[in-house]
Amino acid sequence: MDILKKVKExxxxxxxxxxxxxxxxxxxxxxxxxxxxxxxxxxVALNSAFNIKINDDEIxxxxxxxxxxxxxxxxxxxxxYLLGNFPFLTKDRITQILGDLQGGPVLKVKDLVSYVAxxxxxx
Amino acid sequence: xxxxxxxxxxxxxxxxxxxxxxxxxAMIKVNLLPILxxxxxxxxxxxxxxxxxxxxxxxxxxxxxxxxxxxxxxxCKIKDDLDFMVDFAQGDIEGLIASANQDDISRYFEQNISxxxxxxxxxxRAMLKxxxxxxxFISSSAAGxxxxxxxxxxxxxxxxxxxxxxxxxxxxxRGITTVTLRPGYIDTGRGKxxxxxxxxxVLRLVPTRKAITAKEVTDTxxxxxxxxxxxxxxxxxxxxxxxxxxxxxx
Numbered sequence: 623m624d625i626l627k628k629v630k631e632x633x634x635x636x637x638x639x640x641x642x643x644x645x646x647x648x649x650x651x652x653x654x655x656x657x658x659x660x661x662x663x664x665x666v667a668l669n670s671a672f673n674i675k676i677n678d679d680e681i682x683x684x685x686x687x688x689x690x691x692x693x694x695x696x697x698x699x700x701x702x703y704l705l706g707n708f709p710f711l712t713k714d715r716i717t718q719i720l721g722d723l724q725g726g727p728v729l730k731v732k733d734l735v736s737y738v739a740x741x742x743x744x745x
Numbered sequence: 746x747x748x749x750x751x752x753x754x755x756x757x758x759x760x761x762x763x764x765x766x767x768x769x770x771a772m773i774k775v776n777l778l779p780i781l782x783x784x785x786x787x788x789x790x791x792x793x794x795x796x797x798x799x800x801x802x803x804x805x806x807x808x809x810x811x812x813x814x815x816x817x818x819x820x821c822k823i824k825d826d827l828d829f830m831v832d833f834a835q836g837d838i839e840g841l842i843a844s845a846n847q848d849d850i851s852r853y854f855e856q857n858i859s860x861x862x863x864x865x866x867x868x869x870r871a872m873l874k875x876x877x878x879x880x881x882f883i884s885s886s887a888a889g890x891x892x893x894x895x896x897x898x899x900x901x902x903x904x905x906x907x908x909x910x911x912x913x914x915x916x917x918x919r920g921i922t923t924v925t926l927r928p929g930y931i932d933t934g935r936g937k938x939x940x941x942x943x944x945x946x947v948l949r950l951v952p953t954r955k956a957i958t959a960k961e962v963t964d965t966x967x968x969x970x971x972x973x974x975x976x977x978x979x980x981x982x983x984x985x986x987x988x989x990x991x992x993x994x995x
Contacts, residue, residue, distance in 0.1 A: 659915065666873040 623672070625735050625742075632667045633731070636660055646732035652725065668734070674741040681737045683708065683729050686719070710740030748971035750777060751877055752828025755970070757781045760805065761788030763934040764883070766795040768831060768963040773802045775967065779804070780823060782808035782834070800934030810834060810856040816863060823830045825871035829970050832861070832909075835901070839933070842896045850897065857901040862908050869912055869921060877920040881969050882909040883962075886929040886985045906981055913979030922978040924969045929985025932956040952987035 626646060634641045637654055650656040657663070665676040679685055685707070693703035704716045711719075711733065719728045757765050757773055760781025765829065769779035771790075783789040783805055796803055804824055809815045838845075838853050865880075872878025884902045891899035906925045913923035930936050930947060940947050948954050965984060967972050983989055 659918065662870075662874055663919065666870050669870075670874055 625672075628671055629668070629731060629734050629738065632664065632671060636663050636667065640679045643718075644731055646730065646735065648731045649691050649727065650729045650731065650734075651687075651727035664734075668738060672738050672742065674738065675739075679717075680708065680710075681734060683719075683733065686728070712736070746973065748775060748973060749861050750775070750828075750876070750971055751879075753778050753986055754823070755779050755829035755831065756823065756827055756868070756925045758808065758830065758832040759793045762833050764931070764959055764962055765831075765833045766792055767933075767959045768966055769796060769803055770799065771963045771967055777829070777970075782803040782806055782811040782819070806907075806980060810836065810860045811852075811972055813860075816860070816867065820867050820871060823871075825874060827868060827871045828875070828878060830868050830878070831970070832864075832880070832905075834861075834920065835883075835885075835898070838897045839894045840897070841894055845897065853897055854901065854904075856906075858904045861905050863992050865908055865912055869916055870914045872921045873916065873919055878975070879917075880909060880912065880923045881966055882906065882922075882923065883966075884927045884981065886926050886927050886983065886989050888927060888981075889983075889985055890989050909978045910981070915994055917978050922975070924974070925978045925981040926962075926965065926969070927983045927985065927989075928957050928962055929983070929988040931959065931962060933959040950988060951985070952990070955986055957984060957986065958962045 630641045630644045633639075633644050633650075633654070637652065637656060637660060644654070645667045648654060650661070661678070661682055663683065665678050668674070668681075669676045686704070689704055689707050690700060692698075696703075700720060701713060701716050704719075705711065705713060708716070715733070715736070722728050753776065755777050756781050757769060759765055760769070760779075761783045765781060769781055772779045773796075776932055781792050781803065781838075784807070789805060792803075794807055805821050807815055808819050829849070836853060836857050838849065880956065884906050885898070887895045887899050888902035888906060889899075909923040909925050912921070920956060928936075930940060930951065932940070936956065944956075948956060962984070969977060
């Protein structure tokens, strides 16, 4: 199954927008104004569509900032620490996120795709 | 009034209590499929005996509020396919707050509040898949007006009411709604046991001077599950003959 295509289809339905408005680099909250109830619906829909367990905190990067605080407290490398907690993201993506924190919520469509692909492999 | 329903699969928590089996029978008569939970062999037998003439028209499933694995197994067994949920489940605890055993306090709240929140999470997500669902929580008049010794029971009921209310607030826009019913003295189950030998004295506190019957409760729950009651959401409704409306009459 084309994961991106399905994710776009689901997002379009939940947010009542055209699929053309959604790309891998689209921010869910900054660009699409997704609210917490939309993310909950999204988690349920992804669970149904791909038959995978969804951990809402992980897929929506909810604990990103607390993890960064923990990394600082432990004097750990931030990229490595986040990679350990979000194993479905690449090192490049984590680096990108760290440079993007000032702009607001960093979650992008491609992060959902990465999560689904990773869960599909690891179960 | 002929009641109509959106869906048919109704999970009944605390499925072996007197009210639950009466409700299940009433549900079967209006073509709903009750799925009753039981936590031990006695509960299973009670359900089977009461509904013996309705074989194939109801289901049973094991659920123990002290066993998280049983919750996962339940939703696995019903395949997240759920239209209604009616929650009668409530552990019993009586005692003065200042004399309670500390372990009992923790265990009681874990089972009767935290576990219930976990059920609501699962039920809410299952119902989101269908974008519809109705949940009815059976609370008690003791939630608002407890007697001495009912502090933990009342606290658990109030906390559970809050969970149900918020679920209705949060998911109402997605077609998932909740209602809490607060029955007063009922002439069945624990209510009957409580009134035994002091019925007159107890009912003197009730403006109507009557206990609520099991049929009145089940009829009301069925109504709340029906399309006719769609306007009720995130609300607590007293069904107590006026018991909690004013000062004691005596």
